[in-house]
Amino acid sequence: MMAQTSTVARGGGNSSAPARRRSHRPPRRPSGLPNWAVPYVLLVPGLLVIAILLLYPLYQMVDMSFHKVGLRQIRPNPQPAEFLGMQNYSDVFSSDLFWTSLRNTVVFAVVTVALTLILGTLVGLLLNKLGRKMSTFLVVGIMAAWATPPTATAIIWKWLFDSDAGVVNWALNLLPDGLSTLVFGRSDWSGQPWLNAPSTIYVVLVIAVVWASFPFIAVSVLAGLKSIPSELYEAARVDGSTPAATFRKITFPLLKPVFSVLLVLSIIWDFKVFTQLYVLAGGTTNREAFNLSLWAYTEAFSAPPKMGFGAAIAVILTVIMLVITAVYVRQIVRTEADVR
């Protein structure tokens, strides 16, 4: 089946540049396609999907952010959208909501990314060490956490932190009064509201998001661990290396590419967290609890829809993420070392 696919791909490559193909053809390769063309052919399907479904809409989003766009401007036979230049952007920056949303976004992302990665890695290592049965047992457990629909889990977290019927206040009340006072400075947790003030909403949000995202990190780390040749560990054991040293010298360096991917992806996801916040904050009424995505959504989709303004917030959010991940992006540009 794979061979047939290759034939088709080869045909495509031929017709595009028959002359150059011959000159570049490496003698050692028996299977047609010139080396230089192979990666492009491999990329075509994916690139096509991305270009049509993401790049073009992305371009439109950026374009919108410079215009005053309501529904009249995007429906069939649209009215022309008024060009605003940077007006939407300056409105965003001069809004009070921008700074609180930005603060909420960044603080949340930093805390959550750190906790998710640490917990996920530890669980990944644990899975690798556990016996077969226990490992399957745990994997099924964390998969359940990951698989549960986010809307349902957000509601459940809301219940667990309910001020009256929530299990969290109930459990905190079970703590010995002395201990509770020592740690939290209070012993009575009855009726403690978690979902009023932004600070406690975000405490709950961190827990909910870490809970939902550590399984993915754990499974990825596990997959990474499984692809490390066991000979390396054998050798380390023979050398009498301590577990910590083994992790530092073998596991971490070999998993570094996986880790950096997970880091960047976690940053991206946690900057954009939406569904859980929407549910925990009770919709769009608690403005102090907005993050940038919830704010952009609110502007673009609540009546009256200000799509240009919402798009500007989304662009700013994207740029902030780009800046934060720039170190990593620059590393790709500079080294190009991934090709082996």
Added chain:
Amino acid sequence: MNPRSVKWLKASGLNAAAVVVFLFAVFPVYWMVATAFKPNDEIFTTRFIPFPLAPTMDHVSRVLTKGVAGHSIWQYLFNSAVVALGTVLIGAVFALLAATAVSRFRFRFRTSFLILLLIVQMVPAEALLIPLFLMVKRLGLYDQLLGLIIVNVGFTLPFAIWMLRTFVAAVPKELEEAAAIDGAGRFITFWRVLFPLVAPGLVATSIFSFITAWNELVFALTLINDQGTYTMPVALQFFTSQRSTDWGGIMAASTLMTIPVIVFFLLVQRRMVSGLVAGAVKG
């Protein structure tokens, strides 16, 4: 202490840690399932009720027999399954091809492509809703599951490529070169050598794509117009009416919705192991 009891202690320590993590992971899920079996007065209470005091099948049987908004629950589950599996299959093939390209070859625009993959993931999906909606309509895929599949492939592909490329890169190139010297063609090499070794990574990304597509709501709601083509996440929305929410129904339906994902995972997990074994034999 003799070495055996040290080993035993260590193992039981690890197992204890596993149980703690398990409980943390499962507790909210347990709460969902428990709620699905609680009668209404135990759901709408301000008391803390750890498990159903008077378990009832009301919610589950209502969801199973009456369905949601006039359609059988199986209809929605079937639609969701088509979307999720379609996304996984198309996405896996496209991602593997592209991942191989970026991690095995140097070519012009390679770096640009990688950066592009990152940037497109940074854009909040909600902000792309309208442009994407118009695009799907232009492609003639409005109100079709295929349109939803394509959109989900679009959203999961950058991630899948990005993730898979590290797995491809981790496969020693020497293996492929050895195969090439043995006279194997490029695509035979790809299929026999690279694929088995990348399989665990492919499984991890497939699970991710599956879950993302399975739970996707916003596009499933807007790109589909005919109720018979709605997916499960949209069906869940029907439990919330203008003035009240049927929590028991939501939790029962969510539980039903979670089961297939866990089944899917159990199926591919075995593949992950066999992929590993195959890779080890070849290697």
Added chain:
Amino acid sequence: MKFGKIAATTATTAVLAIGVAACGGDSEPAKTDAPAASAAASGPKFAGQTLTVWRLGAPNDVQTKYMTDLDAKFKEQTGAEVNVQWIPWPDAQKKWTAALAGGEGPDVTEFGNDQVAAWVAQDALADITEITKSAPDFQQIPQNLWGYETIDGKIYAAPWGGGTRAVLYRKDWFDELGIQAPKTWDELVAAGKKIVEKKGKDVDGFAFNGGSDANMSLSPFVWSAGGDFAAFEGGKWVGKLTEPGFKEGFQFYTDLVAKDGVSGKGRLSQNSVDISQRFAAGKVGMYVTGGWDIATIKEQSKGKVGEDKMAFFSLPNKEGSGPAPAFQGGNDIAIWKDAKNPELAAEYLKLAAGKEFGTRYAKDGGLLPLYPDALAEYASDPVQAPFAETFKVAKGFPASPNWAEANDTKAVLQNAARAVIEGKKNVDTALADANTELETILNQQ
């Protein structure tokens, strides 16, 4: 299609035709010939066409029956089929937005009446002024109920079912504690305090609503104190939040939590749905809501809080000289601007919101009928009487297309109330800030 031809005949053959349709007369072409010929003359002009109708929510059996009957009648009149699509309430906004952008919308759709202005501003709804004038049924709907639907003198939707608010209370608690239905604000607070005292600290005597629909709970207080949110003066919206009447009502409303403690501080963002759930759990004594909550609460409490334990009273004004004006809500039916066949859509609108089906829509959906004689029947129903009474003095929010943004998107007053209750601002500052913001929102183009 065949049904259409049969059905769209004269009234005498209609009964037979429905019978045929119900029996699955699809396979009886022989019978269709004669009526079809005569039907062509009497005008089944829409035979073979299909009208797409969007309704909101998941239908229950009563609503399914209603739509079946309505659509059968429609087919009888026009010969056209109806394709009903049910849209889930949450995210309905997104569905309409996408529909408008893509030109794939419905022909006729259900709406919340407070959303009409916002959608008219987006040019989403067709002008139905002429249609309403030509329909005799619509003339019977009182003028004050067309407020939300009339924009710049043109009508864009027909009211379908009304909703106003009153105070739902625990009748059994009132009897047990010897409380009378409050006639003044002081009595209201006293009743609330007594409930909290006797029923426990975690019980809300009078539940504070600070969520998405907070303004329908706040507005009776400010309106009866003589205040209002904003007024359209000299070509622009002027905020009225800092005026004494508004301040008095607002102060009273926030004091329910901050000073009187008749509602818990832990639940500042609860909306009426959240409160009704707590009510079902026996944790609320009184709150502002609509008549539909009785059925919901009975179901949620599994009958523990049944009809015999609940009743409504109209919220009094401060001194007790009568009911406070309550928020007038409800659902509308409108014709989508992009409707493929506006003429057919108009026929549907006239039928659905006409006296027969309009009244049934309201009754089946737990709303107030808009036709005066149907409403009059409600005055003798003890549960509905307070609503029938307040419906007469019901008021709407500022009829600006931007009101929705101030009301729940930006939640101007909810945030002001939260700031006051949490002690971050005093009432004057909070209202001054809110007023500035309200004016900005209402006056934006």
